[in-house]
Amino acid sequence: MKELEKFSSLLEKMNAFKKGKTENIIKIGRKNTFHIIISDKLTNMSKSQKEEVERKIVNFLNLAMKCPFFSISKFKERFTNLKIVFDNSEKSISCYNARSSKDNELHISNNMSLEHELFHISSDKKSDEVVNVGFAYKNNTQSLGFGINEGYTEYLNEKYFEHHMPGYYDYFMLVAKKVSDLFGEDVINNIYFNGSIYDLINIIAEKSSLEMAKQFINDMDEAVEAYYDFAKSDNKERYQQYFNKITAAYGFIDRLEKNISNNGSLKK
Numbered sequence: 001m002k003e004l005e006k007f008s009s010l011l012e013k014m015n016a017f018k019k020g021k022t023e024n025i026i027k028i029g030r031k032n033t034f035h036i037i038i039s040d041k042l043t044n045m046s047k048s049q050k051e052e053v054e055r056k057i058v059n060f061l062n063l064a065m066k067c068p069f070f071s072i073s074k075f076k077e078r079f080t081n082l083k084i085v086f087d088n089s090e091k092s093i094s095c096y097n098a099r100s101s102k103d104n105e106l107h108i109s110n111n112m113s114l115e116h117e118l119f120h121i122s123s124d125k126k127s128d129e130v131v132n133v134g135f136a137y138k139n140n141t142q143s144l145g146f147g148i149n150e151g152y153t154e155y156l157n158e159k160y161f162e163h164h165m166p167g168y169y170d171y172f173m174l175v176a177k178k179v180s181d182l183f184g185e186d187v188i189n190n191i192y193f194n195g196s197i198y199d200l201i202n203i204i205a206e207k208s209s210l211e212m213a214k215q216f217i218n219d220m221d222e223a224v225e226a227y228y229d230f231a232k233s234d235n236k237e238r239y240q241q242y243f244n245k246i247t248a249a250y251g252f253i254d255r256l257e258k259n260i261s262n263n264g265s266l267k268k
């Protein structure tokens with residue numbers, strides 16, 4: 001009997017380890033305020049759908065804590081002001097609309113990875129004047145970093161959850177992975193969670209030139225725009241444009257990687 005007790009406590013520890021470090025495990029009980037925050041937001045859902053979404057969010061938090069610079073307290077703060085809309089229709093996709101610091105919306109569908117969107121929420125810097133989510137940046141005059149942002153978000157999703165949807169953002173993710181390998185996950189995560197696209201442009205420019213760094217971010221943005229158009233309309237021309245831009249971006253980061261290992265940079 002003693003052996004059986006030992007075995008079951010070992011099994012518990014093993015399971016806890018698999019889910020995350022034992023001391024970090026978040027338990028969401030009925031009386032926990034965070035549970036109430038999640039539960040209250042999930043309207044127009046059945047009880048089992050609610051439980052599934054709650055389970056996913058708790059699982060996300062337990063695993064995301066392993067990710068450098070991820071902040072659970074910031075996540076809670078952002079989540080508290082979030083409006084959640086559930087859409088179970090066949091063509092719906094999950095998405096996060098960052099608008100101003102107050103009226104952000106998360107759309108949940110069954111067809112897309114919720115974790116990807118939770119990374120967007122976690123990396124929203126919450127500014128009233130501009131949109132600054134991960135590497136995506138938008139103010140009254142410009143909008144940039146959306147392509148590399150989707151790639152890096154999907155890379156984190158793949159790395160921590162292995163939920164990557166094959167085909168979706170595949171090449172964007174490969175480019176983003178190279179950026180992370182080149183500069184280090186800590187540096188890139190710190191920018192993604194706490195900085196802005198300008199910090200990313202600057203570190204790439206240090207190893208190449210400001211012009212090349214801007215061109216790279218721009219190619220990624222044009223690639224993602226063309227990709228969305230293609231996905232919506234099946235327009236072959238837009239697919240070709242997406243392909244050309246993503247290939248240019250990948251080519252640049254690949255050359256940068258080779259030059260850094262040879263002589264330190266792409267500088268002439």
Ligand SMILES: [Zn+2]
Nearest residue numbers: 116120150153
């Ligand atoms: Zn996204």
